[in-house]
Amino acid sequence: MSVPAAEEVTFCAKHPEREASLRCIRCDRLMCTDCLVRAPTGYICKECARRADDKFFHGTSRDYGVQGAVCLAGTALATALVGSTGLSTFFFALFLGPLLGGAVAELALRLTGRRRGRYSDRVGTGAAAAGAVLVTLVVLPYFLGSVWHWIFVALLAAGVYGRFQVRI
Ligand SMILES: [Zn+2]
Ligand SMILES: [Zn+2]
Numbered sequence: 172m173s174v175p176a177a178e179e180v181t182f183c184a185k186h187p188e189r190e191a192s193l194r195c196i197r198c199d200r201l202m203c204t205d206c207l208v209r210a211p212t213g214y215i216c217k218e219c220a221r222r223a224d225d226k227f228f229h230g231t232s233r234d235y236g237v238q239g240a241v242c243l244a245g246t247a248l249a250t251a252l253v254g255s256t257g258l259s260t261f262f263f264a265l266f267l268g269p270l271l272g273g274a275v276a277e278l279a280l281r282l283t284g285r286r287r288g289r290y291s292d293r294v295g296t297g298a299a300a301a302g303a304v305l306v307t308l309v310v311l312p313y314f315l316g317s318v319w320h321w322i323f324v325a326l327l328a329a330g331v332y333g334r335f336q337v338r339i
Contacts, residue, residue, distance in 0.1 A: 184216075195219055227338065230288030238279040238291055239298040245275030246327050247302035253323065254311040264323035272299060272330020280334070292335035299331040300324070 181191040183203035191201035195216040208220040215223075230238075249271040253263060276295055280287075288294070303324040307314055314320040 224289070228287055228289045228291075230283065230286040230291055232288075234283040234286045235288055235291065235294050237283050239294050241279035241282060242275055242295040242298040242331055243302035245278060245302070246272065246299040246331065247306045249275060249327060250303040250306040250324065251310050254307070254314055254320065261319050261322070264319045264326060268323045268326025269330035269333070272327040272332075273334045274330075275299065275327075276331040276334030287335065292332055295335050296328050296332040300328040303327055 181201050183189045183191045183206055184200040185206055186203050189203040189205070191203055193202050193207055193214050194200065195202055195207075196210075196213040197215050197219040200216055202214070202216050206216055207214045208217055210220065210223070249267075253267055253271070276299075279295060307320065307324065311320070
């Protein structure tokens with residue numbers, strides 16, 4: 172039997188000067204601690220992690236457009252509706268904000284076949300925040316000084332972000 176290779180010093184495939192501690196479970200390349208990414212099944216290299224992401228992110232630029240437009244219009248409408256009923260108290264802010272944000276993002280995802288781009292969460296959240304802020308400025312200027320109204324707006328945007336993060 173040959174001597175086990177355990178004593179052999181191995182080097183990172185990307186950083187030849189660094190010692191490798193592990194192999195990627197997908198492509199078997201040697202990795203230093205800077206090159207590894209924790210995956211549910213073990214450690215993988217950054218390239219494999221990115222490839223896995225690319226498989227997940229297959230939204231088109233049209234999807235970005237639709238998602239942005241739906242989030243902008245949806246949160247604008249939600250803000251106008253909640254604002255005009257005078258419901259921006261703490262309960263409605265905490266309860267309706269995340270709920271409506273999630274519902275708007277869900278609609279945006281349904282209209283785009285649940286396709287996400289790498290930046291869908293940021294595009295959707297930015298559009299949602301813009302929609303809510305614009306409506307406040309134009310339609311509900313008397314809410315500008317209301318802390319709870321802004322908490323509602325923030326949670327609305329957070330609801331959109333949260334929905335985009337769920338990977339289904
Ligand atoms: Zn790999
Ligand atoms: Zn490395």
